[in-house]
Amino acid sequence: MRGDPWGRWFRLPPDRARTPVSWPAVSTTGSPPTVADVVAVLDRRYPPAWAEEWDRVGLVLGEPGTPVRRIACVVDVVPETVEQALAAGADLIVAHHPLLLRGVSSVAATTYKGRIVHRMIKADVALYVAHTNADVADPGVSDALAARFGLTGLRPLHRPRPGSPADGPGRGIGRIGEMPAPMTLAELTRHAAAVLPATAWGVRAAGDPGRMVRTLAVSGGSGDSFLAEATAAGADAFLTADLRHHPAGEHLAAGGPALLDAAHWATERPWLDDLAAHLRDELGVETVVSDLDTDPWTVHAAAPDRTTRSPDREG
Numbered sequence: 001m002r003g004d005p006w007g008r009w010f011r012l013p014p015d016r017a018r019t020p021v022s023w024p025a026v027s028t029t030g031s032p033p034t035v036a037d038v039v040a041v042l043d044r045r046y047p048p049a050w051a052e053e054w055d056r057v058g059l060v061l062g063e064p065g066t067p068v069r070r071i072a073c074v075v076d077v078v079p080e081t082v083e084q085a086l087a088a089g090a091d092l093i094v095a096h097h098p099l100l101l102r103g104v105s106s107v108a109a110t111t112y113k114g115r116i117v118h119r120m121i122k123a124d125v126a127l128y129v130a131h132t133n134a135d136v137a138d139p140g141v142s143d144a145l146a147a148r149f150g151l152t153g154l155r156p157l158h159r160p161r162p163g164s165p166a167d168g169p170g171r172g173i174g175r176i177g178e179m180p181a182p183m184t185l186a187e188l189t190r191h192a193a194a195v196l197p198a199t200a201w202g203v204r205a206a207g208d209p210g211r212m213v214r215t216l217a218v219s220g221g222s223g224d225s226f227l228a229e230a231t232a233a234g235a236d237a238f239l240t241a242d243l244r245h246h247p248a249g250e251h252l253a254a255g256g257p258a259l260l261d262a263a264h265w266a267t268e269r270p271w272l273d274d275l276a277a278h279l280r281d282e283l284g285v286e287t288v289v290s291d292l293d294t295d296p297w298t299v300h301a302a303a304p305d306r307t308t309r310s311p312d313r314e315g
Contacts, residue, residue: 036064050133050166062126076294092126138170141220144270151177174219199263207258265295
């Protein structure tokens, strides 16, 4: 994790400048919504039944009757983002990634996740998670990612199983759309690095640098399980995260779309702005959005440009 990890920086809504933490007084007029009210709003937009069977979403911590005046929106629940939320005076954190995805037998304060749980309970801060149910929603995580590229004519990349709870018009993981203007793969890679949140990872691409891209598929988070869908949809390129060596190489060898591999956090961070706006509109609460880069990769060194190097010669 990079930046200031102990809560000095948060991003306020777009109409307010990013400044060192100096939070406005919380309104004491009227009755603020409760944790239960926030859960109801989020459950309507991202029904837990839409989540994958293996996923763990919904309310994780918090008393339903506790008042909520300020909500922090984060990608990851880690000590640094929790401290940011506490410094901002948040009563509830909405996260994309589950804190307790796999079963645990203890949340003792001697464990990493246990310390997070204890810190939040002692501070009386609730936690709600919207993960794959937010991925499949319309609008959802990949709609926010597609908006960074100005894509139009959006349609789902991977549709839910017919008859499943998530099945419905417009819903599905990932989006495919038309670029505002064609770009070469090399141009699109530079553009992606400019419009996505900055990370040490940046954006790397695979394919012919001169390939023209008119139709772009995007999927926030890990997306190499959708390579076949990107090919079948006729995309010229597919931008996602966590692409692996062998699946990517075999995909390209089979004539699939060019690939752009961005940082996982960077592909999901844009959704937080949409989430925060929805909470403000529905509940009238103050929201803050974490810009703390929680991508684990912190150092990147590009190899020297091979086109300018002379091959080693003997003699």
